[in-house]
Amino acid sequence: MTSQYFFIAELDHKIVGFASMENNNYLDFLYVHKDHQRKGIVDKLYSKIEKEAIKRGGTVLNSDVSQTAKNFFLKNGFKTIAPQTKIINDVEIINYKMAKQLDFNDGHYNTK
Template identity: 45%
Template sequence: MITIRKGNKNDLAQLQQLFVDTIHFVCHKDYNQKQIEAWSSGIENKERWQQVIHHQYILVATEQDKILGFCSLDNGNYIDLLFVHKNHQHQGIALQLYTLIEQEARQQNQKYLTADVSKTAQPFFEKIGFKLIKEQIVTVKGVELTNFKMKKDLI
């Protein structure tokens, strides 16, 4: 049975592994190998991951102590990370996590949510009511990747 709980510092290693594995195994249809390597190199930014754990509202979906997915909310209205394990895609885990994140944002009286969304995640975000604001090119380690600024009004 899947349970959702708040993430903590003890989850960090599993979160980072899930981040890398998901990018490599799920996003390869939308990004080339060089882009995948650059994007997944985000694991090296220890300061950023500490910021996620200590300063963001983060939820993890677990089953028997194994993390199957996670979602984080930064500054009350920005979905920073949403990743689901490669073997647990299309099982409703992202929707469960997102629903609770949106609930938290509403409790904080946020008027909207934003996210910078990968090509892979864009259809999911559209399905849950996000609208495209603009296509973006981001450069990571000298490699260009396309993503999308998206927004969902909560009121």
């Protein structure tokens, strides 16, 4: 985690969410506390990560996405590359390898 770029969301001096990016192209963590969901916090965190990826020269943003978060990523322009099944402590976890093509044009960012 020390090599990742983090954004923290605070409300009333308390951390309510965070997002992280690794290698300028991998969205690793995107989390908002359950008491602060549906307030636009995740949208702001995601936007900051995407802008930072573009600023750092990223052209594709990748992530491994849970079933719960998949619709958020689809809504934000990600495409499903492949479903994945992982076994963690004898429990089968299904998630999705997803990616979004980023486009930087004339100092303004656009997404495809």
